[in-house]
Amino acid sequence: KPTNLEGVISNAIDTIVQTHESRVKIKRDGVKPDILIPLDEIRIEQVLINFLTNAIKYSPQNNQVIVTTFVDEEEQEVRVSVTDFGIGIPDFKQEAVFNKFYRVEESSLQFQGMGIGLFICSEIIKQHHGNIGVSSKVDEGSTFYFTLPLN
Ligand code: ATP
Numbered sequence: 001k002p003t004n005l006e007g008v009i010s011n012a013i014d015t016i017v018q019t020h021e022s023r024v025k026i027k028r029d030g031v032k033p034d035i036l037i038p039l040d041e042i043r044i045e046q047v048l049i050n051f052l053t054n055a056i057k058y059s060p061q062n063n064q065v066i067v068t069t070f071v072d073e074e075e076q077e078v079r080v081s082v083t084d085f086g087i088g089i090p091d092f093k094q095e096a097v098f099n100k101f102y103r104v105e106e107s108s109l110q111f112q113g114m115g116i117g118l119f120i121c122s123e124i125i126k127q128h129h130g131n132i133g134v135s136s137k138v139d140e141g142s143t144f145y146f147t148l149p150l151n
């Protein structure tokens with residue numbers, strides 16, 4: 001149903017801030033998407049919470065996270081991304097992180113997880129006819145993003 005995306009994003013950030021308190025600094029960047037988009041509020045909030053939880057978990061030395069939003073009028077889509085400055089993911093493993101139960105070896109030794117969060121995110125974004133992806137560099141950080149069609 002038509003939902004204000006900005007509200008969904010701020011709910012997700014609030015939830016994360018309440019859980020992690022002052023340990024994490026979440027910054028907003030870009031124009032806030034004060035627009036109505038047909039979406040499942042609970043599920044899109046879940047995607048953001050999974051992105052944010054990962055961003056914090058996999059960046060033990062740096063607690064800065066940036067949420068960027070961009071409305072692309074030409075492509076008729078909105079793009080939401082979560083950037084961290086953590087351990088990063090090697091190039092050739094980036095596609096696999098969306099697979100069920102996949103975990104990057106190096107990080108699974110250090111951090112707990114099931115390897116299911118991003119798989120769920122990818123299923124939810126597929127149901128919304130959007131795209132999901134990541135760009136990342138080892139020891140520099142990662143940006144996970146999703147897009148949603150405006151109509
Ligand atoms: P959970 O099911 O509890 O979320 P998880 O975090 O291991 O467990 P996913 O969220 O699906 O599972 O992520 C899959 C794998 O991708 C992770 O195990 C980790 O190796 C890698 N990964 C995900 N997000 C990041 C990130 N922000 N930085 C570095 N690696 C990441």
Ligand code: MG
Binds near residue numbers: 054113118
């Ligand atoms: Mg996870």
